[in-house]
Amino acid sequence: MIIRIVRTFEELEAVRIKWEKWQSHPNNDFDQFRLVCQLRSEVEQPCVTLIEQEGQVRALLVGRLEQKQFAPSIGYLKPLKMPVRVLAVLHEGILGNVDDKTATQAIEYLWSLLCSNMADAVDFHYLSEDSPILKALQRHRSGWFCDKKPRLSVHWEMNLPAEGPFIENKVRAKHRTGIRKKERDLESAFPGKVSWTWMSRFDDIPGICARLEEVAEHAYQRGLGSGFIDNEEYRQRFALFAGRGQLRAQLLEIDGRIRAFWFGYLYRGIFHLSETGYDPVLSRYEVGTLIFIRLSDELAREGVRKLDFGIGDAHYKRRFGDRSWQEGTVWLFAPTGKGLVLRSCIGLFAAIDMFGRNMMQNIGVLDRLKTAWRRRLAPGKFSADKKD
Secondary structure (H helix, E strand, C coil), X not given: CEEEEECCHHHHHHHHHHHHHHXXXXXXXXXXXXXXXXXXXXXXXXXXXXXXXXXXXXXXXXXXXXXXXXXXXXXXXXXXCEEEXXXXXXXXXXXXXXXXXXXXXXXXXXXXXXXXXXXXXXXXXXXXXXXXXXXXXXXXXCHHHECCCCCCEEEEEEEXXXXXXXXXXXXXXXXXXXXXXXXXXXXXXXXXXXXXXXXXXXXXXXXXXXXXXXXXCCCHHHHCCCCCCCCHHHHHHHHHHHHCCCEEEEEEEECCEEEEEEEEEEECCEEEEEEEEECHHHHHHCHHHHHHHHHHHXXXXXXXXXEEEECCCCHHHHHHCCEEEEEEEEEEECCCHHHHHHHHHHHHHXXXXXXXXXXXXXXXXXXXXXXXXXXXXXXXXXXXXXHC
């Protein structure tokens, strides 16, 4: 078995056929990976671990070498930031055939790179609980320098009905009345101005991105430093997936202006939800639920049978999801003084975060606290509120 790092796209072209055969998720798509490496300022270069056996490519660990801020969190707070050089292995970035033996040797190889000061850490994004890579990390001799017991989060997916509307198949009877009332309330608040638009063709990428930005700049995700933003990366990503017919978006428009949206990517028969956003003043109408129901109906009409909610747990995912599994992000730190400090920080912050979450969960206020904090983070109200 030969294991080596590939750092240029010229070299990666040699394994592109294998890569594209294995890619199964927008995150591990070869063209999107190249796009992100080229556009994000923090990315130094691609850093893909190539595993070969008997002259054949057996597996790939898709990663990027990045200069970034190490910022462990306590809830939504990030009280500490430190500059680090990280080899980030992507979520869904393990491609090919990785058994226990292969995983063990791959982790040993990456550990040797950390020992040679190539980076301060390797960051394995959201490994599934049954991943051979996760098990190899837990067995590894690195001791304290590896976060061997990561906080696991739930990843949900949902089956879409083959016949009939989503609300009849997936929503309990006692909840349908409430949802339909919210829809009527929205219509009453903006009589004759509400329209729902499903987009599967995108002829004007800059135009739709500019319109989405009018909403996204007021959404709570912007306060977290996440979510959609009208920049070159999103425009090129939209162009890439729209050009293949894989981009979909559900819009809520009021008086011709987008006030809520949710988009995602149809990839190998599975729809992967991506960014969402809505005008905070519409929260009383539960527009997130309303837009999700319409999005699901449109996908079902297209013949899509599975929807992936993406990383992280949430009430609506538990409400509508059919299958779940656990994932966790694992850090492997360099055996240096800086690595020791980084490992100590992540351990301390994780312990505080877990204690706080458990306490809030036990007294039954965790979801309400999240909602209140998100509303507080919303940058501001939609500019048209006073006119409606």
